[in-house]
Amino acid sequence: MGDLIDRLRAGLPDEAILADPDVTASYANDMASFCPAGAPAVVVLPRTVEQVRHVMRTATALRVPVVPQGARTGLSGAANASDGCIVLSLTKMDRILEIDPVDRVAVVEPGVVNAALSRAVAERGLYYPPDPSSWEQCTIGGNIGTGSGGLCCVKYGVTAEYVLGLEVVLADGRLLRTGRRTAKGVAGYDLTRLLVGSEGSLGIVVRAVLALKPAPPAQLALVAEFGSAEAACAAVCDIMAGGHVPSLLELMDGTTVRAVNAMTSMGLPESTEALLLAAFDTPDPAADLAAVGELCTAAGATQVVPAEDAAESEMLLQARRMALPALERVSTATMIDDVCVPRGRLAAMLDGVAAIARKHDLTIGVCAHAGDGNTHPVVCFDAADPEESGRARESFDEIMALGLELGGTITGEHGVGVLKKEWLARELGPVGVEMQRGIKAVFDPLGILNPGKVF
Known part of the structure; x- marks a missing residue:
């Protein structure tokens, strides 16, 4: 421990090194439940690329594991510390280095908060679409690490589609530059796309070139009430099959609606079994909403x-x-799942989750990016009750199994981390796992980058 701290101090200012166990313990976890975490040996908060390189060279020399972190808003345990590790917090690297309205790119450091970037580019008439629900806290580096999505994905896509190039510090301290800042580029293997979603297991992102879009018109929304999840999901299928391109298409089941009412007194219809929200940022959003409203009514909406x-x-x-x-207030703890299925199987997913909730006598509310088929079942349980906690874990696993059975994936945007790594092998199969472990070995032969995560 003494040698580690001394070596880190050779390339870092004193204020960048936190070694008090009471302080380092506060960096042990992200926001996921049921994910083990260890005790970090030290937390470092670099401000420059060279300081990150020094940390990785030190870690390689001493064979010390490194866990990269952003704002720790993740929901899979990907940022959880391991015993004796260096926690590499990148929150101090928070500069927006460039906004280029001609090439429509922004160049940023990993600690830039998503909302701060969105507001900065908006001042230039531009738009950075990825908008995770934690956008006021989460960082661009974390978004890249987990391949985050958000409410607007149905029209604009996920983080991976906006990362043009990266600067990445490898496990041994070398600096890798990937991708481009041009509108086109197919030179070599697409290492940029490989690194997006790798959860800090292949390298440390220290700079990113992000694509921007022109700012769209203000969006208009509608809400449609349904007596069943099946009817709401039928409307979703009709909207997408009809060629409509909403900027947002979201669904809340009845359990979620009632939880929101209890928290906010918004007066949402308590009798509803599914509430569908659609929005358009087109030149004539009112006309688009009218067309979608007709489809909702035809599918069985009781009110639009x-x-x-x-x-x-x-x-x-x-x-x-x-x-x-609102769902987090229902009980003392929650597990937030992130299962994505084909849109045509969305109703089966929601009905299956309701059956799992009844089987385990638990409250499970579902909110979903319906236009993507990306569901977020939220399992509510009493963390102080071991038996109920066990049922919560069983229900979580059954939800993931249901998603795979319906032709989906165990994670649409939250990542694998610690929480889902056993399920990753089931989804990928043995050949897929072998190939991915081979890639990990090329980037991180000593296995020091975020060990115990993903695989």
Whole structure:
């Protein structure tokens, strides 16, 4: 420990090194439940690329594991510390280095908060679409590490589609540059896309070139109430099959609606079994909403309420943004799943989750990026009750099994981390696991980068 600290101090200022166990313990976890975490030996907070390289050279020389972290808003345990590790917190590397309106790119450090980037580019008439629900806290580095999504993915796609190039510090301290800042580029293997979603297991992102879009018009939204999840999901299928391109298409089941009402007194319809929210940022959003409203009615919506202006739209969408906080108030703990299925199997997914909730006598609310088929079942349970906690874990696993059975994936945007690594092998199969472990060995032959995560 003394040798480690001394070597780190040779290339880092004193204020960048935290060694007090009471302080380092506060960096042990992200926001996931049921994920073990160890005790870090030290936490470092570099401000420069060279300081990150020094940390990795030191870690390689001493064979010390390194766990990279951002804001620790993750939900899979990917940022959890391991015993004796260096926690490499990148939150101090938070500069927006460039915003280029001609090439429509931004160059940023990994500690830049998603919302800060979005606001900065908006001042230049530009738009950075990926918007995870934690966008006011989560960092771009964390978004890249987990391949984050958000509410707008149905139209604009996920983080991976906006990362053009990266600078990455490898396990031995070498600096790797990948990708480009041009509109096109197919030179060599796509290492940039490989690194996005790798959860810090292949290298440390220290700089990113991100694609931007022109700022869209203000969006208008509608809310449609359904008596069943099946009817709401049928409307989703009709909307997508009809060629509509909403900027947002979100669903909340009845359990979630009632939780939001209990927290916010928004007056959402308590009798609903599914609430669908759609929005458009097109030149004529009112016309698009009218067309979608007709499809919702034809699918069985009992009520369709379109917003008249942007302020009213924001009020409607606030209910969706409050879904997770509201479900977190239902009990002492939650497990937030992240299962993505083909849109055509969305109704089967929601019905299956409801059956799992009844089987285990638990409250499980579902909010979903319905346009992507990406569901977030939230298992609510009493963490102080071992028997109920066990049922919660069983239900979580059954939800993932259901997603695979329906032709889906165990994670659409939260990552694998510690929480789902056993399930990753089931999804990939033995050949897929062998290939991915081979890639890991090329980038990190000593196995010091975020050990115990993903595989």
